[in-house]
Amino acid sequence: MATDFTEDTATAAVVESFSKTPDPRLREILGSLTRHLHAFVRDIEPTTQEWEQAIAFLTATGQKCDATRQEFILLSDVLGVSMLVEAINDRKAAAATDSTVLGPFHVVDSPPRELGDSIDLLDTGEPCVVTGRVVSVDGTPLPRALVDVWQCNEDGFYDVQQPDLQPLGNGRGLFTTDAEGAFLFRTIVPSYYPIPTDGPVGDLLAAGERHPYRPAHIHFIAGAEGHAPVTTHIFVAGSPYLESDAVFAVKKSLVEEFSVVDDPVQAAAYGVANPFRLANFDIVLQSS
């Protein structure tokens, strides 16, 4: 091994240092990390001060994290890494529903609800009905599929962000499809909202004159026996920021019309005030 670590020998020396890593996958990852990280450094040739700023930024990002805040996931999101990893792990049949990011606001124990129930426990927004079916790629309905949904309120906040203002479970529900694979729930129209900006990632967006907003959306995780589950959103057509989601999560196939329905009979049938908004989202799962 060379004693001299120079610009010429640097990358090979570090890759070589990881060559005895017993786990072959970890060895591959560390070698690739070294090559790409060094290529980045060689490309920008940071000054010592810039290197110190990078160390300070990464340190502040780690120190911003706590039980309810994950600033490194936020960083991965705004750099498009989360969506790229999602895309790489979602190379499936074109007919299957596209996936998108999970985001930081999912909870493990979503409250089970009956079809037709409302996930809005506060009755403060624009009433909305969401219908849909879970089907296989060949169109076969999937009864007893689980549909886990969560969304923010009309002000753009999730229940876990406002423990004093929203009961836990507001905007959340775990539904089970009927014999035809159908689901239906009542809610309010979600709002667009900013990702948290009071940390290093907010500073980064500000320095790049990037806005922090996400277009209005409802999160879904749908799964059925014998099928690969999908983590996705539906986006509200016409929402601001559909063309510039701060975390790059929009796919055209996931933008749905939330049509205005002014029909007292339909409203009464769904159990919502008139007029209301109606969206449909069919979820196509690939066999596992």
Next chain:
Amino acid sequence: MATDFTEDTATAAVVESFSKTPDPRLREILGSLTRHLHAFVRDIEPTTQEWEQAIAFLTATGQKCDATRQEFILLSDVLGVSMLVEAINDRKAAAATDSTVLGPFHVVDSPPRELGDSIDLLDTGEPCVVTGRVVSVDGTPLPRALVDVWQCNEDGFYDVQQPDLQPLGNGRGLFTTDAEGAFLFRTIVPSYYPIPTDGPVGDLLAAGERHPYRPAHIHFIAGAEGHAPVTTHIFVAGSPYLESDAVFAVKKSLVEEFSVVDDPVQAAAYGVANPFRLANFDIVLQSS
């Protein structure tokens, strides 16, 4: 702007999102970061679980940092990034003394000492004399040059790591060269030592079956009016780990003989016990 974020469009979309960054240097850095980070992700195609492990590793690294511990610098060190940045910022005349990493144990206020003083306040190691001259690239001696030195004790610990066992300033001194540019100080021979291994970086080294040791060395920062300062080490020839420094900081030009001198007359002249070790290090500064 495209609404669809796919594997094909991902990198261009994120680079584009930073295109309005007012600071042109920051815009360049964020574009390059995005391209290299995405290239890394495309190369290794991480599973969702591997991505989660990376987030957890970075978070733990940030949270390990405190007033006296900088785990992200340690990570930069063991990935060879610190030395690569150092090398890029040290493209100077071949005749000038090579630089190497600053490391985490420098203090701003090194105690000023007289030429010939000892930086060893505890008298517990193998006695050692270090001599040298600070000169310009053309050989001109540089009087009144400042030579800031610091080193660990014979057990491999710096004063700041052992506040209960070592007085602050042990192993440190700020010297001023004489009319011939010469300096001389007494000390003990430093030991090789491990970088801290009780954090995520220690876990990384263990997973790669890499040892955490640095070969024995004395740190120097030398500066003189009209010249660029140099941050460097001298390494003790024959020390273990000279060929495999955990932070890649060794350069052949910085390895110096610490010769054993068994000569009561010389020992008395230097004011050290006999036998002792003697090292010489001439420092060549480039005009600024």
